[in-house]
Amino acid sequence: MAGLDEIRMQVMWNRLISVVEEQALTLLRTAFSTSVREAGDLSAGVFSPDGLMLAQAVTGTPGHVNTMAEAVLHFLAEIPREEMYEGDCYVTNDPWKGTGHLHDITMVAPSFKDGQLVAFFACTAHVVDIGGRGFGADGKSVYEEGILIPIMKFAERGVVNRDLINILRNNVRESNQVVGDFYSLAACNEVGHRRLIDMMVETEMADLDALGTFIFDRSRAATLERIAALPVGAWDNDMTVDGYDTPIKLVAKLTVRDDEVNADFTGTDGASKWGINCPLIYSKAYACYAIKCVVAPDIPNNSASLAPFTVTSPENILNAKRPAPVSLRHVMGHMVPDLVLGALAKALPGQIIAEGAAALWNIHISVRPQDGVQGRRAEVLMFNSGGTGARPALDGLAATAFPSGVHTMPIEATEQTGPIIVWRKELRPDSGGAGRLRGGLGQVIEIAAAQGHEFDFSAMFDRVNHPARGRDGGQQGAAGVVELDDGTKLRPKGWQHIPAGRKLVLKAPGGGGFGPASERSEDAIQADRAAGYVTGKPT
Structure with a gap:
């Protein structure tokens, strides 16, 4: 019987992944911006009632997926459980609580079944314009780079916040595209919710607790098994990139222990006065992605499989603090995998x-x-x-x-x-x-x-x-x-x-x-x- 239960759980896990994949495809089909519709600059996923990522869609980018895994916890910290209702949808583009710059909109929606909170759905997409100076490196602070939306309700009990829509329309250049993308993000989460409830009714699941435990236990055990096969030790790497007007030195130290792989960015140059700084949430997303590509590429991405990969850093260009300009955070963030892989190449010569x-x-x-x-x-x-x-x-x-x-x-x-x-x-x-x-x-x-x-x-x-x-x-x-x-x-x-x-x-x-x-x-x-x-x- 235990074997049959495990098979059933594995089937449900695969069903859950298909749910979030349909969630992401809804965003692709309905988005207004070509960066989403044509390029797939997005992410989608389902989370436990505690805000832990259970499954992510394959469609999407590591920078969005891995930051979203942390961002949902910020939403839960800001919005009390007693103020969450069926039909709600929450939103932010806060670079330090979302995905690193103002152009990315993250939406989170609670999923209720029979009046009980069973999950959250979240999605992220890059919008073509968010006001301010426009998408570029010329800002001297985040305040110049566009409108910052704190964590708030896009909709409550199914009623859209018209004041927020009005503020958006009066602060961006491409208002129809941007507002259209907001509605697309909300629809994306709604489709995920409907498919999840259909699945739970069909399989007579009252909640996702047992499935979540199954997913997290196996993911963590499999990831730790891969880490145990690595050589234990510490390796350094540095690289120089163009920067804005002066070169930037990036430094990483990779430390492998029995149950953890840590990337530390001590020694990296300080924050820039230009908009190429990167909040740690985004640097962490790409550092973890790089390590996982080598160590555990076939293990599904969720909170448990990501947990053994950690990132630390003093304040610098890869850990820029508010109100640093961060519009082009992707430039430095996309360099992080090469930086980290350069250190890993010393631990695994000939393999990177x-x-x-x-x-x-x-x-x-x-x-x-x-x-x-x-x-x-x-x-x-x-x-x-x-x-x-x-x-x-x-x-x-x-x-x-x-x-x-x-x-x-x-x-x-x-x-x-x-x-x-x-x-x-x-x-x-x-x-x-x-x-x-x-x-x-x-x-x-x-x-x-x-x-x-x-x-x-x-x-x-x-x-x-x-x-x-x-x-x-x-x-x-x-x-x-x-x-x-x-x-x-x-x-x-x-x-x-x-x-x-x-x-x-x-x-x-x-x-x-x-x-x-x-x-x-x-x-x-x-x-x-x-x-x-x-x-x-x-x-």
Whole structure:
């Protein structure tokens, strides 16, 4: 009988994952912003009545999922249980209690069955605009970066907070998109709730207590078993990245004990006066993700499987305190996996991926008609990726978002959001670092305003002055380039203007190689040349 109970619990666990996957797909289908609808910049999950993550949707990003696992506890600390009702929905974009910057909206909704609280559903998505200076690094404090929504009720007993909607509409540029995304997030949680209740009624479950215990006990035991197989000790790594106007040094010490893997960021440079700082909740999310990718990639992500991975840090750029500007927290946050994996490579030599482009090459475009021309204003957000580092047994992936995992929005969808034209989007030859295994290629993108329009853009790029390093003798990837089509170099961060008639050219960086280039097979070399991945020409 015990065996049958375990099988039943495993089936219920799989059902729960299917519930949150449908929850996430609802957000994909209904979202207004292309960053959500086309790129999958979101997360969704179900939590116990105590706020512990039971299951997460596969659809989504580690930065959203792992921060959401901690964010729900902040909601429970702010809203008393006696003030929670059926039909409620709570919201925040507080960077220190949500996912690290104002552009991410987190919503949490209680799930009741027969009048009893049985779960919470939570979801997160990036909205195209949140007011203030816009999505960029130029702010000197979080107060300049947009409207901050404290943890509050988006809806109570099914009635939407119209005052909040009115405040939003009067503080953002793309009010229809933003408000539409708020409703999409609420619908996402509602679908999760309905599917959960359907499941519980069908299986005659009064609550999720036994299932939660089953999930957490097995997840924690399996994770600890993997940690026990690691060598015990401590290893350091450091890396230098571009920063805003001066280079930034990131430092990590990875300590492996019998029941814990800790990443500590002592020695990392202090907080920046520009909006590239990262709250610890986001740095922690990507540090844990990197470790889990190596140590326990096949164990489902939940509170118990994440608990043995810990992060500590004094106040610095990876643990920025309020009111530091944090709009581009993803740039530093996406560097954290390469930083942590560099330390882990010393513990597990020959087994860890080389450095890659890491940070997304996002671009926010504010396009408007030229003086005297009738046209359209729009805010356009576009995701682009460089190459990943070469792997111990495979070449790196070209134009692939690691560690975030988001998709690149199709050009057709991007051009529909505003009067811009993407003239070129192709792989960047010779950008992958040479090695026994070649680094992944970056890409080249050319963008211009449509006729009669001009645009400003927010540069959010790194690896321009400090390219991805190779591993175990592999060579570095090509550095990124930001320029006009006439060769004029532009800054890798900050708002800048593109003159009428000119094109913006982005050359995303490549990933580092793995192993000495002299050991690459002749077949692989010929295949690279035949595909045009390697030409021997300057990039």
